Amino acid sequence: DQQVKQNSPSLSVQEGRISILNCDYTNSMFDYFLWYKKYPAEGPTFLISISSIKDKNEDGRFTVFLNKSAKHLSLHIVPSQPGDSAVYFCAASVGFGNEKLTFGTGTRLTIIP
Amino acid sequence: DTGVSQDPRHKITKRGQNVTFRCDPISEHNRLYWYRQTLGQGPEFLTYFQNEAQLEKSRLLSDRFSAERPKGSFSTLEIQRTEQGDSAMYLCASSEENTGELFFGEGSRLTVL
Numbered sequence: 001d002q003q004v005k006q007n008s009p010s011l012s013v014q015e016g017r018i019s020i021l022n023c024d025y026t027n028s029m030f031d032y033f034l035w036y037k038k039y040p041a042e043g044p045t046f047l048i049s050i051s052s053i054k055d056k057n058e059d060g061r062f063t064v065f066l067n068k069s070a071k072h073l074s075l076h077i078v079p080s081q082p083g084d085s086a087v088y089f090c091a092a093s094v095g096f097g098n099e100k101l102t103f104g105t106g107t108r109l110t111i112i113p
Numbered sequence: 114d115t116g117v118s119q120d121p122r123h124k125i126t127k128r129g130q131n132v133t134f135r136c137d138p139i140s141e142h143n144r145l146y147w148y149r150q151t152l153g154q155g156p157e158f159l160t161y162f163q164n165e166a167q168l169e170k171s172r173l174l175s176d177r178f179s180a181e182r183p184k185g186s187f188s189t190l191e192i193q194r195t196e197q198g199d200s201a202m203y204l205c206a207s208s209e210e211n212t213g214e215l216f217f218g219e220g221s222r223l224t225v226l
Contacts, residue, residue, distance in 0.1 A: 032213060034213070034214075036217075041219065042219055043204055043206070043217030043218050044156065044204075044215075044217045045216075046216070049213060049214075089155050089156070091155070093213075096211070097211035099144060099161070099206070099208050099213065099214075099215050100146075100158050100169065101215065102158070103155030103157070104155050105155050106155055
């Protein structure tokens with residue numbers, strides 16, 4: 001049972017445009033959500049997170065939106081840059097500080113120069 | 114500190130052999146996690162330690178798998194009598210307690226022939 005779903009395996013976006021990556025979850029107990037970025041031959045690196053008490057969190061070019069009623073979150077990257085090309089994983093946990101994360105299957109983002 | 118390091122990076126073995134992976138976490142981190150990632154999937158939680166205590170194990174961790182963190186520093190993950198289904202990337206991560214952020218190593222890729 002896939003509790004965190006990323007239904008788009010891949011996404012291509014022109015440099016300078018907005019990239020929107022989506023994630024859905026089924027477990028109502030999840031209350032902390034994270035995005036990780038992974039380059040080839042490297043481990044995932046933390047990008048941004050959001051608690052369920054918020055509906056938006058912003059960090060520079062990265063913004064995460066959370067819609068609890070729809071059990072949906074999205075990551076917006078604007079403007080997109082070539083270095084953003086990577087695999088992006090959505091992850092969720094029950095409780096902040098609980099690093100037992102449930103990950104989605106990932107979306108490969110390609111930024112076209 | 115150079116981050117989380119894992120050894121070996123790649124291991125090819127024959128079915129039925131035992132393998133051991135080592136993880137050295139970031140030195141001030143008291144939590145250490147093992148995750149497994151198979152092709153096309155996101156990382157899946159296997160087990161975690163707080164200092165030397167193994168606090169949780171996933172049902173994914175069969176009896177053939179054992180993890181230790183004897184002095185609360187480095188950790189080992191041993192797989193006995195390997196099967197082809199064990200082929201995966203084994204990721205180690207560490208964190209400070211209650212920060213909600215995992216720092217991953219580059220992973221140890223296991224191929225079982």
